[in-house]
Amino acid sequence: MPRGTRPDCACGGAGDAVVFPLEPLDLAVARPGRLRQDKLSSLRAFRHQNFVRFWLGAFISNVGTWMETIAVGVYVTQSTGRAGWTGTVAALMYLPTLVLGPLAGALADRIDRRRLLSVLTTAQTLLALVLAVLALTGRLSVPAVAVLAFFAGCVNALVSPVYSSLVAELVPAEDLLSALSLSSAQYNLGRIIGPSLAALAIGAGGLATAFFCNAASFLAVLVSLTLVRLPPRPEHAGRGDLWAEIVTGFRVAREDAGIRTALVLTCLISVLVAPFIALIPVYAITIFGHGAAGTSLLATGQGVGAIGAAVLTGSLADRWGRRRLVSRMTLTLGVVAATYWLVPRFWMAVVLVGVLGGAYLSTLTGVNATCMSRVSRLLQARVSSLYTMVLGVGYALGLLTLSWLGDRVGLRLTMATAAALLTLTVAWMKRRGLLALLDGPARFLGRDEVTFDVPTLAGPATMKEVAVAKASGASSR
Numbered sequence: 001m002p003r004g005t006r007p008d009c010a011c012g013g014a015g016d017a018v019v020f021p022l023e024p025l026d027l028a029v030a031r032p033g034r035l036r037q038d039k040l041s042s043l044r045a046f047r048h049q050n051f052v053r054f055w056l057g058a059f060i061s062n063v064g065t066w067m068e069t070i071a072v073g074v075y076v077t078q079s080t081g082r083a084g085w086t087g088t089v090a091a092l093m094y095l096p097t098l099v100l101g102p103l104a105g106a107l108a109d110r111i112d113r114r115r116l117l118s119v120l121t122t123a124q125t126l127l128a129l130v131l132a133v134l135a136l137t138g139r140l141s142v143p144a145v146a147v148l149a150f151f152a153g154c155v156n157a158l159v160s161p162v163y164s165s166l167v168a169e170l171v172p173a174e175d176l177l178s179a180l181s182l183s184s185a186q187y188n189l190g191r192i193i194g195p196s197l198a199a200l201a202i203g204a205g206g207l208a209t210a211f212f213c214n215a216a217s218f219l220a221v222l223v224s225l226t227l228v229r230l231p232p233r234p235e236h237a238g239r240g241d242l243w244a245e246i247v248t249g250f251r252v253a254r255e256d257a258g259i260r261t262a263l264v265l266t267c268l269i270s271v272l273v274a275p276f277i278a279l280i281p282v283y284a285i286t287i288f289g290h291g292a293a294g295t296s297l298l299a300t301g302q303g304v305g306a307i308g309a310a311v312l313t314g315s316l317a318d319r320w321g322r323r324r325l326v327s328r329m330t331l332t333l334g335v336v337a338a339t340y341w342l343v344p345r346f347w348m349a350v351v352l353v354g355v356l357g358g359a360y361l362s363t364l365t366g367v368n369a370t371c372m373s374r375v376s377r378l379l380q381a382r383v384s385s386l387y388t389m390v391l392g393v394g395y396a397l398g399l400l401t402l403s404w405l406g407d408r409v410g411l412r413l414t415m416a417t418a419a420a421l422l423t424l425t426v427a428w429m430k431r432r433g434l435l436a437l438l439d440g441p442a443r444f445l446g447r448d449e450v451t452f453d454v455p456t457l458a459g460p461a462t463m464k465e466v467a468v469a470k471a472s473g474a475s476s477r
Contacts, residue, residue: 001136001201004249011141015022020408024414025083026157036459039418043182043311044097044178045171045175045178045179046178046182046184046402048170048171048175048179050170050228050230051179051225052175054166054167054170054224054225054228056220057130057184057188057222057223057224057225058220058221058222058224059189059190060217060220061190061217061218061220062187062190062217063190063193063194063217064128064217065194065196065214065216066190066191066193066198067194067197067198067201067210067213067214067216068128068211068213069194069293070195070199070281070295070296071198071201071210071211071292072089072131072197072283073086073280073295074202074291075145075207075282076142076145076281077282077285077286077295078285078291079142079426080142082407083286083403083406083407084403084404084406084407085142085410086278086281086282086403087278087279087399087402087403088146088404089142090148090149090278090399090402091277091396091399092146092149092150092396093150093152093153093156093396094153094395094396095153095180096150096153096154096156096157096392096394097156097388097389098389098393099157099387100154101160101385101389102234102249102386103158103385107158107162111160112232113165113166113169114166114225116158117159117162117163117166117221118225120155120158120159121159122218123155123157123224124152124156124218126216127151127152127155127184127217127392128211128215129149129212129215129216130148131145132208132211132214132215135207135208135211136208140207140318144465157388157392160384160388161338161382161385161388162243162387163385164180166230167179167183169230169415170228170230173233175260181311181365182310185306185307185310187302188302188307188310189220189303190304191299191300191302191303191306192304192307194298194299195294195295195299195300196300197210197279198210198292198296199293199296200219201213203292203363207236220360222380225424226398227389228309232472239452247428248379248382249383249385249386250386251373252278252379252383253383253386255335259370259371259436261435261438262368262371262387263386263387265330265426266364266367266368266394267390268388268394268422268426269333269360269367269394269422270390270393270394270395270398270423271395271398271401272332273333273337273360273418273419273422273426274394274395274398275398275399275402275403275415275418276337276340276341276353277302277398278395279297279406279411280298280299280302280353281295282411283298283321283349283444284298284346284470286411287411287412290346294346297350298349301351301353301354301357302356302357303357304354305353305354305355305357305359306357306360307418307439308358309358309359309362309365323436325366326363326366326435326438327426329359329362329366331426331427331428331430332359332420333356333359333360334424334435335362335419336352336359337356337415337416337419337422338419338420338423341411341412341415342412342416346393362433364391368387370438371386371387402414402418407474
């Protein structure tokens with residue numbers, strides 16, 4: 001599935017993922033004002049036929065993604081027996097977002113998103129086929145998986161903001177929260193079904209069977225792209241400097257306090273807690289002594305919790321507001337993650353990973369809501385790409401650091417300490433009033449004195465003229 005996160009990257013998809021992916025579409029956009037509370041508010045996007053078609057295509061592809069993800073995670077862990085190698089392979093998939101993420105956002109804001117996503121999905125299909133052929137011919141190796149993970153990461157870095165912004169075109173603004181929450185739900189529904197099918201496929205035909213299933217699943221995305229009908233987009237006024245448009249996205253994120261705070265939280269979560277996703281095979285195989293079946297069970301448990309959170313997050317945001325949602329869920333995330341890594345029994349880990357998956361999704365939903373709701377649709381892909389970049393690079397760095405450190409001093413102690421550090425940091429931010437910035441007005445303050453209005457989904461904002469005019473030229477007029 002094309003990822004938007006949705007480690008998603010927010011949020012987001014690449015069905016050719018060869019390592020445990022993040023929640024690429026774990027994002028939601030706050031609606032203007034306080035809308036009427038609705039117990040089924042997260043399901044409203046299903047009223048739109050275009051969204052349903054796209055949703056189904058992404059879901060089928062995600063099932064294939066998780067089949068491949070489980071197969072690769074089991075292969076690397078059983079081949080090396082080291083958390084460090086499993087973490088390294090996963091990290092290679094997200095490091096390219098540091099360079100390609102901002103570029104993807106600018107491209108998605110300039111050209112036809114459906115055509116771009118079709119090209120990128122074709123590239124994902126080819127990478128998945130290479131992995132399947134290597135397994136079928138007996139030439140699969142950890143270095144080969146690592147190389148394919150890196151190339152897949154390059155494609156995924158381009159896919160994520162394109163997918164997120166394309167979803168925003170399929171529904172009206174008032175149903176965008178619902179659309180993104182349901183995208184998270186289908187991603188995690190794939191997490192429930194895919195691991196079970198992976199265990200069956202590996203048992204029946206080996207790793208190659210799971211890999212070929214993933215390659216075939218991309219056809220669903222390509223078909224859905226031919227069926228959806230998109231509204232006419234406003235003409236892009238700036239056909240000039242691509243780099244200037246990338247700089248505009250960075251300046252918007254730097255100068256708005258709410259977006260800055262959201263990105264700081266994203267970095268903390270991605271470094272200190274998110275690596276639990278890629279380390280599920282290590283936890284199941286090396287610590288509890290379970291194989292592919294145990295790995296699939298933990299991944300499924302996480303998916304069940306995430307689906308529950310995806311359905312409830314819209315209602316919780318209506319009831320609590322975005323700041324309270326982020327504050328409460330982030331504190332819960334750290335506590336649950338620390339407990340998950342310390343439990344003595346496997347069945348306890350299965351239960352807690354469901355709670356952890358739900359808290360993880362809700363937290364990133366609230367955090368990414370800030371990024372997406374504080375800018376107009378002409379800037380959404382660029383801001384989304386920055387979220388994806390922070391989430392992906394933080395995830396990669398966290399994996400590299402925590403997995404190799406875990407091999408030396410103990411994985412349980414390392415991961416539990418990191419989760420506790422997240423809780424302490426967020427509690428300090430809350431005490432200092434920094435989280436209140438998430439609910440503040442969208443104001444972009446620079447060093448210059450001249451300002452002008454910028455339309456946002458949350459209402460009018462004020463941006464320094466020079467901060468945009470120098471970066472985007474005619475497109476800012």
